[in-house]
Amino acid sequence: MTTVLQVVGLTLTTFGVSFLLIAALGVWRLPDVLSRLHALTKADSAGLALIALGAACLKGRPDSLLVLGLCVVLVALSGVTIGHLIARAHLSEGDLE
Amino acid sequence: MILNFLAFCTLVATLAALPRLIIGPTAADRIIAAQLAGTGTVATLIVLGTADKTPALFDAALVFATLAAVSGLAFVALQRTRL
Amino acid sequence: MSLAFDILLAFGVVFTAAAALGTHDRVASIAGFVVTGLLVALSLVRLGAPDVALAEAAIGAGLTGALLLRSAWRLKPAESRVSPAIDRIIVALIAVCLSGALAWAVYTAPGAALYPALVSERLAESGVTNPVTAVLLNFRAWDTLLEIAVLFVALILVRIVAPAHPQPVVLGELMLPFARIVVPMCAFLAGHLLWQGASVPGGAFQAGAILAGGLLVLMLGGFAVLTPRLLSWGMMVALLGLAVFAVAALSTEALTGTLLLYPDGAAKIWILMIEAVLTLSIAAMLCLLFCGMPRRPLNDV
Structure with missing residues (x-):
């Protein structure tokens, strides 16, 4: 049982980390602000959620599950809000500079 | 061992935001890069904390996650009223 | 792998710091500084100093960025200019001397390994089990009192x-759903860190x-209207920390004969009371640094 959880946890974490790496690549390479925002919000929600889920499997303790869940919710919420605000400001001004 | 490698990868993802932070070109790009580095830091702390015994690393990750948006909010809120 | x-x-820390200093764009400098703070917090975790890492996380992640952006907002757009070579050479020399002095101080410091043994020997008397809190609020509470005074002086300078x-x-x-989740979370997390500071990393x-x-978040979201009355209350709360800490110091002097030596067996309750007030006071001070102090109309002076 422990080994199954460990394998699942490591797999999930690996997926999450690759999400983060791809998002970093996207923020680096994509051509304009809005597409870069798109890459950022994916990392915030999906990548971190997978990593936290994997970490919870590896840790195997219910109390860490609460902290990890809160981390995921808060980061996703921040990503959504900041993404929306930057995009809105960008559209209404043309350019934020 | 695998966890150490994964922690290394999350750190790489955190640092990979830097080129965008430096080249910009707009201020929004730089804030996006900082935001991504913040998410990367939370992820790194979680991966490090999985291998670690103390709960302090998850607490630090939670602190980062809670305050992740404050700089970005200040940026958007103060942007258009610049003197 | 952990060496890598x-x-x-x-x-990463050195490169980000160099990037923050080297760029001419103000937002890039600020963003670079914030990212440097994130990486420094990670290094503190690796160095086994979770208390400092938590403080760096709390201040570096949100507040420094916001405070710097607020200062940048007041300034005119930066002109790009290149300093004369002689200036840069002088600055480089000063930096090299400073780093050299720091490196020398670190390598020749004899007592660095002395403190953990001293602290753990007396930890049972301190009323708390987290050695960092024991040092900050009991063994060297005097230093912390002065630090709070320094923070308050900084606030007064900003006021001037x-x-x-x-x-x-x-x-x-x-902003409404965002604030509805994040603001209660901040209050909850602050209470959690304050309480657990007695035994594991955390504190005021x-x-x-x-x-x-x-x-x-409340202020930037427009949920708190900054009336002069509210700002005056903020000043009061900011002063409260220093006042309560000073009164506690004098009461311990009266009770035990020594400044900031807590009565036997009651150390934990004293420490928690002081820390609780300090938490509110520090929060008020940091907020006032961002939003500015109450101002009197000119004809009133």
């Missing part, structure tokens, strides 16, 4: 300079910084 992690982290209040733009309806500075972050 540490090496990459060390290079009297910067303009920032006028944040309306951020829209998405970290809790205060997080509370200030929550208040900043």
Whole structure:
């Protein structure tokens, strides 16, 4: 049982980390602000959620599950809000500079 | 061992935001890069904390996650009223 | 592999700091500084100093960025200029001398390994089980009292300079659900860190910084209207920490004959009371640094 959880946890974490790496690549390479925002919000929600889920499997303790869940919710919420605000400001001004 | 490698990868993802932070070109790009580095830091702390015994690393990750948006909010809120 | 992690982290810190200093764009400098703070917090975790890492996380993640952006907002756009070569050589020399002196001090410091043994020997008397809190609020509480005084002096200086209040733009309806989750979370987390500071990493500075972050969200979201009366109350709360700490110091002098030596067996309750007030006071001070102090009309002076 422990080994199954460990394998699942490591797999999930690996997926999450690759999400983060791809998002970093996207923020680096994509051509304009809005597409870069798109890459950022994916990392915030999906990548971190997978990593936290994997970490919870590896840790195997219910109390860490609460902290990890809160981390995921808060980061996703921040990503959504900041993404929306930057995009809105960008559209209404043309350019934020 | 695998966890150490994964922690290394999350750190790489955190640092990979830097080129965008430096080249910009707009201020929004730089804030996006900082935001991504913040998410990367939370992820790194979680991966490090999985291998670690103390709960302090998850607490630090939670602190980062809670305050992740404050700089970005200040940026958007103060942007258009610049003197 | 963790060696590779540490090496990459060390290079990352230096490179980010250099990028923050080297760029001519103000937002890039600020963003670079914020990212440097994130990486420094990670290094502190790797160095086994989770208390400092938590403080760096709480202050570096949210407040420094916001405070710097607020200062940048007041300034005119930066002119790009190149300093004369002689200036840069002088600055480089000063930096090299300073780093050399620091390196020399670190390598020749004899007592660095002395403290853990001394602290753990007397830890049972301190009323708490977290050695960092024991040092900050019991063994060397005097230093912490002076630090709070320094923070208050900084606030007074900002009050004298009297910067303009920032006028944040309306951020829209998405702020409401965001604030509804994040602000209670900040209050909850501040209480959690304050309480657990007695036994594991946490404490008043970290809790205060997080509370200030929550208040900043309220302010930037337009949920708190900054009336002069509210700002005056903020000043009162900011002063309260220093006042309560000073009164506690004098009461311990009266009770036990020594300044800041807590009565036997009651050390924990004293420490928690002082820390709770300090948390509120630090949060108020950090907030006032961002939003500016109450100002009197000119004809009133």
